[in-house]
Amino acid sequence: MLGRLEAKYRAFREPPRPPVTTPAPPIVEAPPPPKQINWELRSQAELVDHIVGHYHAGVRRDLPRLLAAARGASPRVPEGLTEALETIGHELEGHMAKEERVLFPALRTGQRGGAVDMPIRMMEREHEGHDDLLAQIRAATNDLTLPSDAPASWQALYEELRAFETALREHVYLEEHVLFARGLGGES
Numbered sequence: 001m002l003g004r005l006e007a008k009y010r011a012f013r014e015p016p017r018p019p020v021t022t023p024a025p026p027i028v029e030a031p032p033p034p035k036q037i038n039w040e041l042r043s044q045a046e047l048v049d050h051i052v053g054h055y056h057a058g059v060r061r062d063l064p065r066l067l068a069a070a071r072g073a074s075p076r077v078p079e080g081l082t083e084a085l086e087t088i089g090h091e092l093e094g095h096m097a098k099e100e101r102v103l104f105p106a107l108r109t110g111q112r113g114g115a116v117d118m119p120i121r122m123m124e125r126e127h128e129g130h131d132d133l134l135a136q137i138r139a140a141t142n143d144l145t146l147p148s149d150a151p152a153s154w155q156a157l158y159e160e161l162r163a164f165e166t167a168l169r170e171h172v173y174l175e176e177h178v179l180f181a182r183g184l185g186g187e188s
């Protein structure tokens with residue numbers, strides 16, 4: 001009896017055992033995710049500013065350089081490439097000017113429906129022309145595939161052509177699927 005009481009008393013006086021733990025894993029700082037903007041959540045004005053400031057400015061900055069590189073490449077670049085770049089440059093300059101002077105000012109104030117329907121349809125038709133010209137660039141360059149004996153000067157040119165094509169496709173996608181779609185009344 002006394003032994004049991006002693007055991008209880010000892011147990012009462014002993015400090016509680018700490019819980020079994022394992023060392024915490026070191027904290028590894030994950031790199032921040034790339035900055036992605038969901039343009040569907042932004043206003044028409046923000047979208048217009050982004051398209052003009054990023055994509056239109058990019059075309060005006062990169063196309064003259066691409067054209068100069070294509071014209072100056074030695075040996076000459078594949079037949080048809082310089083002509084396709086000249087045509088797409090001319091076409092895009094006219095197209096972007098129409099967007100900036102006529103359609104975008106209306107869209108950035110939230111206009112939709114009848115007021116903007118016709119210019120949107122016109123811009124969409126012109127986008128189909130961009131597709132045809134990108135296809136000409138692809139046809140002239142064997143789908144942007146460098147020949148095995150390609151000179152070094154062609155490599156950078158082909159990489160820039162690929163980046164130009166990707167940017168133009170993103171640009172048209174944002175216009176048609178977000179900016180114009182809202183103008184046609186599909187979204188607020």
Ligand SMILES: [Fe+2]
Pocket residue numbers: 051055056096099171175
């Ligand atoms: Fe545009």
Ligand SMILES: [Fe+2]
Pocket residue numbers: 095099123127172175
């Ligand atoms: Fe456009």
